[in-house]
Amino acid sequence: MIKIIADTTCGLPLTELAQMGVDVIPQIIIFDGKPYRDDTEIDTPTFLAKLKEAKELPKTSAPPPAMYEPLFRKYAEQGYSIVIPTPSAELSGTYRSAEVAAEAVPEADVHILDTRTVAGGLGALVKKAKAWADEGKNPESIVQDLADLSKREVVYFLVDTLEYLYKGGRIGNAAYLIGSVLQMKPILGIDDGKVTAVEKQRTSIKAFNRIKELVFKECPHGEQSLITVSHCGGQERAEQLAAELSQGLEVDRIPVYEVPPAIVVHGGPGIIEVSFFKPA
Numbered sequence: 001m002i003k004i005i006a007d008t009t010c011g012l013p014l015t016e017l018a019q020m021g022v023d024v025i026p027q028i029i030i031f032d033g034k035p036y037r038d039d040t041e042i043d044t045p046t047f048l049a050k051l052k053e054a055k056e057l058p059k060t061s062a063p064p065p066a067m068y069e070p071l072f073r074k075y076a077e078q079g080y081s082i083v084i085p086t087p088s089a090e091l092s093g094t095y096r097s098a099e100v101a102a103e104a105v106p107e108a109d110v111h112i113l114d115t116r117t118v119a120g121g122l123g124a125l126v127k128k129a130k131a132w133a134d135e136g137k138n139p140e141s142i143v144q145d146l147a148d149l150s151k152r153e154v155v156y157f158l159v160d161t162l163e164y165l166y167k168g169g170r171i172g173n174a175a176y177l178i179g180s181v182l183q184m185k186p187i188l189g190i191d192d193g194k195v196t197a198v199e200k201q202r203t204s205i206k207a208f209n210r211i212k213e214l215v216f217k218e219c220p221h222g223e224q225s226l227i228t229v230s231h232c233g234g235q236e237r238a239e240q241l242a243a244e245l246s247q248g249l250e251v252d253r254i255p256v257y258e259v260p261p262a263i264v265v266h267g268g269p270g271i272i273e274v275s276f277f278k279p280a
Helices: 014-020 044-053 065-077 094-104 120-135 139-150 163-167 172-177 204-218 235-249 261-267
Strands: 002-007 023-025 028-031 034-037 059-061 081-086 109-114 153-158 185-191 194-201 228-231 256-258 272-277
Touching: 002 065, 002 120, 014 023, 014 120, 023 065, 028 261, 044 261, 059 261, 065 081, 065 094, 081 094, 081 120, 081 139, 094 109, 109 139, 120 139, 120 228, 120 272, 153 204, 185 204, 194 204, 204 235, 204 272, 228 235, 235 256, 235 272
Parallel strands: 002 023, 002 081, 081 109, 228 256
Antiparallel strands: 028 034, 028 059, 153 185, 153 272, 185 194, 228 272
């Protein structure tokens, strides 16, 4: 028996995770020194409202090991193995927190994977992990298959401004763009867990359309691509993008997710992201 433990950076709605039987650990959002759990104390709309009034940019904190330990003990007593797909260790301290918790509960059979991604792609991996667990795969095979799949992910995303990524230290090798994009809109990606610059366009519209071109060119047709669209504060645009991609890529329905506060802290409002997986 296997239990999957996710965290809120996977972007899957809490109701969907609950229906799947997947436990979820929150990230911590800090506004003016006050912490908020992003599963029960603050959601994205509330976060955006607070952001407009904040005197300084909020911060995030990875979930402490103490949030994992009770689940580890409970499932160890019940005879479960545990698989935890975490966000990229380059972007979050969640992986390390889970490791520390596992060291504190040695009786638990815990398998932790740094997926090297976040948001929609991580959500897709969480769903695959749950499906494989339900099929009866052992935890070692699930972790290996997730690792193999994560290496084939392609991510393209836009942000309204690089300010949040820069101040949060999550900008990776796209840092060179700071100060050079006053009249440009960069298309960003995630490469081996780090934010990277893909290319630059002159306007937001051109960048948005270019992402569509890239996805149509590179994404395999059909459900096996596990394609997702994620956004912050742009539901209509995200739904439109998903509908266009769905028709062109022969996918019945592309999931559209609202990115959680912990991602908005570092990407800022206005994020639009597409994730998909190439075949082996």
